[in-house]
Structures are given as C-alpha cells and as structure tokens.
Amino acid sequence: MKQINVGIIGTGWCGGIRAQTCATNPLVKSLHLAETRPERLAEVAKATGAQTATADYQQILHNDSIDAVMISATPEVLHFPMARDALSSGKHVFLEKPIAIELHEADELISIARKNKLKFTIGYSQRFNPKFAYVKQCATDGTLGKPVSALVSRHIGRNLGKKITGRTKLSPAAMEATHDLDFILWCLEPAKPVRVYSQVNYGAMREASGADVPDTQYITVTMDSGVSFVICAGWSLPPAYPNFSMTWIEFVGTEGALVIDDTHRDTMLTTMKTGIVHPMSTMPGEFVEHTYAGPMAAETIHFIEAVACDRPVLVTAEQARQVMEVYLAADISAERNEPVNLPLPESRPLAAAGVAR
Numbered sequence: 001m002k003q004i005n006v007g008i009i010g011t012g013w014c015g016g017i018r019a020q021t022c023a024t025n026p027l028v029k030s031l032h033l034a035e036t037r038p039e040r041l042a043e044v045a046k047a048t049g050a051q052t053a054t055a056d057y058q059q060i061l062h063n064d065s066i067d068a069v070m071i072s073a074t075p076e077v078l079h080f081p082m083a084r085d086a087l088s089s090g091k092h093v094f095l096e097k098p099i100a101i102e103l104h105e106a107d108e109l110i111s112i113a114r115k116n117k118l119k120f121t122i123g124y125s126q127r128f129n130p131k132f133a134y135v136k137q138c139a140t141d142g143t144l145g146k147p148v149s150a151l152v153s154r155h156i157g158r159n160l161g162k163k164i165t166g167r168t169k170l171s172p173a174a175m176e177a178t179h180d181l182d183f184i185l186w187c188l189e190p191a192k193p194v195r196v197y198s199q200v201n202y203g204a205m206r207e208a209s210g211a212d213v214p215d216t217q218y219i220t221v222t223m224d225s226g227v228s229f230v231i232c233a234g235w236s237l238p239p240a241y242p243n244f245s246m247t248w249i250e251f252v253g254t255e256g257a258l259v260i261d262d263t264h265r266d267t268m269l270t271t272m273k274t275g276i277v278h279p280m281s282t283m284p285g286e287f288v289e290h291t292y293a294g295p296m297a298a299e300t301i302h303f304i305e306a307v308a309c310d311r312p313v314l315v316t317a318e319q320a321r322q323v324m325e326v327y328l329a330a331d332i333s334a335e336r337n338e339p340v341n342l343p344l345p346e347s348r349p350l351a352a353a354g355v356a357r
C-alpha cells in the first residue's frame with residue numbers, strides 16, 4: 001500500500017463528488033484538478049485544497065508524480081481522447097461511462113491499458129449501491145436458484161434528461177439503460193448476450209425540443225443461457241428533486257424471486273418553497289453531513305484503493321465494452337424495428353446506430 005497522487009479531469013457534478021471524496025481519503029497524497037470553467041475550478045479547488053488547478057488537462061498528464069486520473073468531463077465525445085492520452089502517459093484511469101463512442105475506440109483503450117499494465121475502469125456506479133450488490137449476491141450464491149428472468153425499470157427527471165440530451169446524441173440505452181445493462185449482465189455472468197430487441201417511445205422530450213429525442217427506451221436482451229431480461233429507461237419525469245432517479249428491480253430464479261424498490265419514495269420532504277420532493281434520490285448520491293447517501297463515494301474509494309493497494313477493479317473495461325455492444329445493438333434494433341444478433345460487426349460507428357436528433 002502506498003499513498004497516491006490523483007488528478008481529476010472535469011469537476012462538474014460527478015467530478016466534484018469524486019474530488020471531494022479524494023480530498024478526505026488518507027490514501028490520496030495530493031489532488032490535482034483540470035476544469036475549463038474557471039469559476040467551478042476555483043470553487044472545487046478551494047473546497048478540496050487541491051495542490052494544482054488548471055484549465056488544461058494535459059498538464060495533469062504531463063505531471064509524472066500523478067499516479068491515477070479520474071475523467072469526469074462532458075460532452076461524452078471527450079472520454080475516448082482523454083482516456084487514450086491518460087493511459088498512454090502511464091496513468092491508471094477511472095473513466096465515467098460511456099467508455100467511448102465507437103467499439104474500436106473502446107478496443108484501443110483496452111489494448112493501451114493492457115500494454116501499459118494499468119488499472120482501467122468505467123463508472124458503473126450502481127454496482128456500489130448496496131441494494132444492487134444484494135441482487136448480485138443472491139443471483140450468484142444460490143439463494144434464488146438458477147436465473148430465469150430479470151427486469152429493471154429506471155426513470156430520471158426531465159431536467160436531467162434535458163441536460164444529457166443537450167450535450168450528446170446518445171440514446172436512453174447508451175446513457176441510462178447502460179447502468180442496468182451492466183448490472184444484469186454482471187449478475188448473469190458467465191452467460192453472454194446473443195440477441196437484442198428494442199423500441200423507443202416519443203413524448204414530452206420531442207415536443208419540448210423539436211429534436212428526435214425519445215422519452216423512454218425498452219430493451220429485451222436474450223442470453224446464451226436462455227435467460228432473457230428487460231430494461232426500461234426513461235428521462236422525462238416531472239421534477240421531484242434535482243436530478244431525481246427511481247429504479248425498480250425484479251430478479252426471478254428457480255428457487256426464489258427478489259424485488260428491489262429503489263424508487264426513493266421512502267424519504268419525503270415538503271416545504272412551502274418546493275412542495276414535496278424526495279432527497280437523496282440521485283444516481284450518484286450526495287454528501288449528507290458526515291456521511292454519503294449513494295454509491296459514488298464508495299465507487300471512488302474503491303478505485304483509489306485498487307491503485308494504492310494494487311487490487312483488481314470491480315468493473316473491467318472488457319465488461320464495459322460488452323455493455324456498449326448491447327446498447328449499440330439496442331439502438332440498431334430500435335432503428336430497424338427488428339431483433340439484432342450479437343456479436344456486432346466490429347467497429348460499427350454509433351452514428352449509424354444511434355437515435356439521431
């Protein structure tokens with residue numbers, strides 16, 4: 001075990017949480033920030049006591065004393081070039097999802113990480129939600145018997161949907177369902193996905209923006225074990241809290257069934273100013289006094305420990321690539337109105353498959 005120096009690229013919502021988590025971790029010797037919005041850079045640098053702060057992320061990559069980099073910048077087209085540069089300069093990398101835009105980019109990142117013997121992981125934070133981890137445990141320790149089928153329905157608020165669709169053409173499959181695809185594929189390992197069918201559904205988002213943005217996307221995935229599962233992903237709920245999310249999980253096996261309510265209806269705050277809202281309901285979570293409600297702090301600490309103690313990362317880049325292949329197939333299926341078999345032909349550009357706006 002050794003103390004490490006950590007760089008964070010992009011200190012917006014998620015990068016801010018990661019920076020704050022690093023700042024109080026005894027395994028982190030020094031923190032270095034890169035952010036293009038000067039006021040946000042100054043704010044996070046002050047809050048975390050960062051050793052250096054810059055608008056140019058290359059300065060972090062050229063600093064030989066920095067061991068690991070967390071990439072939390074948007075838009076998502078930045079993920080590939082930033083991760084490629086970071087891995088090429090010998091940094092261990094934590095990269096927010098999506099791993100890349102195209103499959104061949106993901107392959108390049110995986111190959112650089114392997115060649116340089118670096119930790120490389122993707123931000124599938126929901127694996128660090130204890131309720132999700134419990135499903136994985138029951139799915140693999142025999143509690144539920146053999147897996148039969150699964151369902152995950154996730155919806156987020158319209159304001160967050162607008163933020164995401166304002167910066168990227170990626171679909172609900174690529175940006176929302178991606179977490180749940182990763183989660184169920186992880187629960188069903190070693191089975192592999194062989195077929196995907198998906199439909200997109202239009203409503204408020206298209207009416208509001210005039211752009212070709214669906215409200216929801218439904219995805220059915222068939223595995224080589226014969227199990228199939230359904231993921232429903234939406235981003236058009238009315239406001240219930242800033243960046244509200246709600247998730248419902250059903251996992252059915254031959255010996256049992258597990259139902260998880262992660263809809264965040266268990267906490268209700270009502271004030272004259274906001275009406276009824278549901279705090280602690282975002283996907284990454286939030287700091288609450290001395291503790292953290294949600295998965296992102298634990299996920300960040302896991303990466304710090306993986307680097308400092310030379311432990312394996314929970315989410316492998318190969319798994320993230322598999323998830324990417326499934327959501328690309330979902331987008332192709334929705335576009336063609338027909339099931340799509342896996343594996344996809346290598347390196348198919350997302351633009352050809354995505355829900356173009």
Ligand SMILES: NC(=O)c1ccc[n+]([C@@H]2O[C@H](COP(=O)([O-])OP(=O)(O)OC[C@H]3O[C@@H](n4cnc5c(N)ncnc54)[C@H](O)[C@@H]3O)[C@@H](O)[C@H]2O)c1
Pocket residue numbers: 009010011012013014015034035036037040055057072073074075076078096097098123124125126283284
């Ligand atoms: N795991 C989760 O639960 C979860 C939740 C939300 C978002 N995400 C993912 O995390 C990523 C970040 O999302 P967010 O909501 O924090 O975004 P955000 O827009 O709030 O923050 C991104 C930041 O990157 C900065 N930036 C842009 N270009 C930069 C550059 N060249 N150098 C340095 N900084 C730069 C922006 O100024 C901004 O502050 C997204 O890719 C998203 O997919 C994950």
